[in-house]
Amino acid sequence: MAGGPTNSSEYQEAELPALSPEKYDILFNKVSGGKQLSIFTDKEKLVAWIWIQPTSPFFELGYAELEDAVKQTGIPVANEKMVELSHMIRNLKTQQQSGNYDPAAFKPIIIAQGQAPTQGKDGWFEWYIEPPEKGKLRFVPDSHGRINFREMNTVVNVNANDPLVRIHEPTTGAAGVDVFRHAINARNGEAKKITRGKGLRWDEDMQTIYAETSGHVVFEDGSLSVSPIFSVTGNVDFSVGNISFRGSVEVRKDVLEGFSIKATETVLVEGIVQAATIIAGGDVEVRGGITGAGGKGLIETKGRLKTKYLVNTKIEARGDVLVDTQVVNCDLSCAGKLHVPQGKIVGGKVVALGGIEALEIGAELGTRTIVVVSTDEFATTETRSIDAEIDQLDAKRAKIETALGPYLKDRSLLNQLSGEKMELVVGQLKELEEIQQKVMKLQEERIAALAPFEESLSDTIIVHNRIYPGVDIRIDTSRQVFGEKIDGPVKLKPNYQRGTLSLHP
Known part of the structure; x- marks a missing residue:
């Protein structure tokens, strides 16, 4: 704002600066005696000013005039501030005689101040985990700064008894006061609430929610829960990304090429698995079939594997492997039994400690097919x-x-x-x-x-229909490579004396 002029020429055509009504409330404004006297506040009425703007070098101003203006506004100005104004007026009269003014005297001077209210703070969530925002992608660059767009990290995993979130209470607001000593109301903070769903435990003292079970955190529409099952309603593709989950995974459609599912419990895929990786701490069931390509395609399970077919895939199972139609060019190893009673085993190598049952082994063209029941070639x-x-x-x-x-x-x-x-x-x-x-x-x-x-080692392979030439079968230390077709049903057992196999109807 403008300071006071220092000589008479500045007053002849001077335009006094205007107070913006958008920013200030003008309580008193009068032009008389060679000056304009204004008293105004900000819009919140937290600060009041008095402003003396000379319009003539021979302006008149007395303490009584100033005191009367203040009284008209109704602002209770402190005595010490009025004493300061009185001293200022005396100084101005002295300066008027010399013609040299202090510019500060012609700037707005604060005469009263209020106290702004302290607004209450809303309650808030203190997350102890990655905030489980639905659909949030959490790409993590590798050491070279590259991003694997299959690794979206959409799953927020937790263990039982992990703290999830602390709910902080809102604070109460503190009222303020304006320059008229009127109270200014303050807003109290609003509570932030969570609807507690399944899989949670509430600690009243700590105001904290804990996971009651291992699983993934779901936070949607203000409701929080922990589910031991991660469900995918569509395909496992770029809309979902790779899945790493402490619990069971269920996929309603397919698992597409290059994607992976890692679960500490079971995995269920209602569609097919295409050159993908599934690693499970429990059983794996793929109701469609499983295919691999170009070295891609791996199923590891510490339980049982059940599927419609297996093609060009590496399989490692601690339990049984049950296949409906065919096992083709697979590298299969299981500690249990390989069941393909209505299907074929063609090409590749299968190792099953619990024995093997199949409709046929091998193919008309003499496809080399290796079948083993022995711990020597079983690997973990x-x-x-x-x-x-x-x-x-x-x-x-x-x-x-x-x-x-x-x-x-x-x-x-x-x-x-x-x-x-x-x-x-x-x-x-x-x-x-x-x-x-x-x-x-x-x-x-x-x-x-x-x-x-x-303990689970068997000594029996059962073939219901046919064994084709090119099939290499080994049971324990006994082995036989078939050079001609053998019609079934036939039961194969080791002949330790000859080191070959005995065929029983």
Whole structure:
């Protein structure tokens, strides 16, 4: 706002600045005695000002005039502020005589202030988990900043007894006061509420909701729940993304190529699985069928697998595998029984510790089909890890044996070596011995890992209709490669004396 002029020429055609009615309420405004005197407040009436704007270098202003203007507004101005105004008027008269004014005297001066109200704060949610907003995509870049658009992380997983959310109460507002000493009402905060659904536990003292069961968090239309089942009403595709869930998963349609489902419990797919990955801690049921392509297609289950057909897929199951129509070019390993009583096993390799039952094995064209009932070729995650470690040690051992070839055959050659060379070779021999001991220990661990499966080991394969040429069947240590067609029904058992198989009607 403008300061006061310092010489008479500034008053002749001066236009006084106007107060905007959109911002201020003008309570007093009078032009007289070579000046304009205004008293006004802001729209909230929290601040009041007095403004002296000279219109002549010889303006008149007395304390009584100013005091009367204040009284007309009804603003209760504090005594100390009125004393300040009185001093200001005396100073202005002194300055008027010299013609040198303090510019601050011609700016709006605060004469009263109120107190703004403190509005109450609404209640709020303090989430202990990722806020479960429906449909929210949670892409996580890899170490190179790349994003896998299949990894949407739409599922918010929790364990039983995990804290989910704390509900904070709203606060009460505190009233304010304006420059007239009138109260200004304050708004109280509004409570934020959650409707508690299934799978939850409420702690009154902590005002906190806990998960009562493991599962995924659903928060929709103000209702919170934890469900042990994650349901997909359509396909598992880019609209859903990969699923990783602590519980059971149900898919009403298909699982498309390249997508994955990982569940700690069961998985049910009512459609088909196309070159996708399913890993389950419980049973897996695919009511359509399962196909793989280009090395894609994996089913791992710690329970039973049930499906219509299996094609070009890798399967690892701790329980039985039940297939309606066909198992084609699969790498299948199960600790239970492989049931295909109305279908065929063609191509690939199947290992089933609990025995095998099929309508037919092989094909007219002599497709090589390997069928095994033996723990020797059965693998688990643990045994594969052991086998990988053994392979690394075997490679290291072979390298050392190649370097030490002559000394391994004839230890007397060591006597011909110099001290430094002798020390190097002896060190390698010691390392070789340590590797052999490690391999023996790992082999013992492998046997122990497979020991629990020995109890379910069968010695029988049943074929109801036909075995075709090109089929290679092994039961325990007995093996037979079929060169001609065998009509069923036939029951195959090991013949340990000959090392082949015995065929029984």
